[in-house]
Amino acid sequence: MKNEITVPEITGLTVQEAEKILKECKLEMYINNETEGLDKQNTVVTQQTPKAGITVYEGSFVYVDV
Numbered sequence: 001m002k003n004e005i006t007v008p009e010i011t012g013l014t015v016q017e018a019e020k021i022l023k024e025c026k027l028e029m030y031i032n033n034e035t036e037g038l039d040k041q042n043t044v045v046t047q048q049t050p051k052a053g054i055t056v057y058e059g060s061f062v063y064v065d066v
Contacts, residue, residue, distance in 0.1 A: 002057040002058045002059060003026075003057070003058045004055050004056070004057060004058075005025050005026060005027060005055070005056055005057070005058050005060070006053060006054070006055055007025075007027070007048075007050050007051065007052055007053065007054045007055075007056055007062060008021050008022070008025055008052060009048075009052035009053075010022065010045050010048055010052075010062070010064065011045050011046065011047060011048050011052075012044060012045065013044065013045055014040065014041060014042065014043060014044055014045075015029075015031065015038065015040040015041075015043045015044075015045060015064075015066060016040040016041050018045050018064065019040070022062055026058045026059060027056070027058070027059070027060055027061070027062055028059065028060065028061045028062070029061070029062055029064060030061045030062070030063050030064070031064055031065075031066060032063055032064065032065050033065055033066060034066070038066070043066045044066065045064045045065070045066055046064075046065050046066060047064065047065040048062055048063070048064045048065075049062070049063045049064075050062065
């Protein structure tokens with residue numbers, strides 16, 4: 001059985017920071033509008049689904065817009 005994880009707030013963070021936090025929480029990130037050559041160090045997450053505070057299972061995806 002998978003563990004339940006509370007989704008962290010990643011909106012406003014860079015893609016690189018958000019990826020690190022999600023990985024530590026055992027969650028995956030999918031960038032909805034990713035472009036080739038995306039600068040993960042300087043591109044900021046503008047929206048996330050599910051929102052922070054929602055409970056999901058370990059290994060779930062958090063979908064983000066940049």
